[in-house]
Structures are given as structure tokens and as C-alpha cells.
Amino acid sequence: MNTLNDFTRKWCHPDYPPTTVNADDLLAAEHKLGVVFPEDYRSSVLAVGLPSPTLALLSAIVDKELDLRDLADLLSPEEVVDETLGWREIGMPGNLIAIGNDAGGSKFCVDENDLKGQSVASAPIYFWDHDFDETERVSDSFSAWMGSYLGDWSRGRNFKDF
Numbered sequence: 001m002n003t004l005n006d007f008t009r010k011w012c013h014p015d016y017p018p019t020t021v022n023a024d025d026l027l028a029a030e031h032k033l034g035v036v037f038p039e040d041y042r043s044s045v046l047a048v049g050l051p052s053p054t055l056a057l058l059s060a061i062v063d064k065e066l067d068l069r070d071l072a073d074l075l076s077p078e079e080v081v082d083e084t085l086g087w088r089e090i091g092m093p094g095n096l097i098a099i100g101n102d103a104g105g106s107k108f109c110v111d112e113n114d115l116k117g118q119s120v121a122s123a124p125i126y127f128w129d130h131d132f133d134e135t136e137r138v139s140d141s142f143s144a145w146m147g148s149y150l151g152d153w154s155r156g157r158n159f160k161d162f
Contacts, residue, residue: 003146004044004051010150011053018049021077029077033084033097035115038123041099041142050074057149058103068148069127069138071108074100083107093135096128106130108138108145 008018023046030036051074058070075083075098083098087107092098097115100108107128114123122141128134139145 002044002047003143003150004048006150007053007146008048008051011057012051013054016052018051019076020049021045025077029080032081033112035097035110035112036117036119037115038110038120038142040122041110044142044146045074050076069106069108070102071149072101072103087130091133092128092130096126096135098128099125102127104131109135110142 012018026037026042026046053071053073058072060066061068061070080097080099084092084096087098088094088096092107092109095112096107096109097112098107098109102108107130109126109128110123111126114120122143124137125139125142125145127136127138129136139148
């Protein structure tokens with residue numbers, strides 16, 4: 001089961017497919033940041049690409065008062081590097097690597113301390129709120145994080161249903 005694929009089918013418009021991720025670009029980002037991305041993240045974005053959720057996801061989270069952060073987009077490998085290095089200069093903790101954004105520009109991240117050395121199957125996902133300079137762990141892994149948007153509250157529905 002690929003939760004990113006399921007996320008894409010549920011929350012993205014079919015006329016706007018995910019942006020393809022090139023394996024060489026992902027390797028270049030890892031090299032520039034000195035890490036190896038978790039295998040669940042790596043295999044998912046290479047297989048599925050980078051989805052662009054519609055506002056239906058944010059609306060569902062707000063309307064149902066869910067304890068979830070909205071996901072506006074996942075970053076391309078180049079954006080991972082640029083946003084990580086740029087945001088570190090203006091206050092993002094130096095151990096965080098940005099992989100996505102919420103609608104307000106706060107960052108979903110992995111911790112480089114979990115990614116040094118050899119490949120890991122998965123690593124926790126963190127949310128860094130740039131307005132309050134607060135970091136919270138939102139999931140134990142990339143796959144679990146994507147799965148959190150597919151819970152019972154949305155079962156059997158897609159973006160058109162919200």
C-alpha cells in the first residue's frame with residue numbers, strides 16, 4: 001500500500017497529476033544536505049511524485065475540527081535544499097530539513113539527526129511553525145503522516161465530497 005498514492009487520489013484533482021521526482025535530483029539534495037532520506041519518503045515520492053492537494057483538504061480539516069495540520073504541498077528536491085538552507089538562516093532550527101508546507105508557509109520537516117549515515121526505513125515528521133518558532137512531532141513516519149489524512153473521517157470520499 002502506498003499512502004502517498006492514496007492521498008493523491010483522495011485530495012488532488014485528477015486533471016493535475018503529481019509532479020515527477022527525478023532520482024538524480026533527490027540524490028543531489030541528499031548530497032547537498034549530507035543526509036539520506038528515509039526509505040518510505042524516498043520510495044513514495046519517486047513512485048508517485050509530488051501531489052498538489054486542493055483546498056478540499058484544508059476545508060475538511062477545518063470543517064471537521066480535526067487535529068491535523070493542513071498540507072499545501074510537498075517540496076521538490078531543489079526546493080527542499082533551497083527552503084531548508086534559506087529558512088535556517090532566518091530561524092528554522094538547524095537540524096530540520098523542510099519537505100513540505102502548510103497553507104501559511106510553515107514547514108513539515110524531517111530531522112537531519114535521524115538521517116545521518118546509512119538509510120533508515122522511516123523517520124519522524126515534524127511541523128515547524130514559523131510564526132511561533134515552535135516545533136512539534138506530527139507523525140512517526142512519512143507513510144503514517146500521509147495515512148493520517150486518510151483516516152475514518154474521510155473514508156470512501158474524495159475531494160469532491162467535501
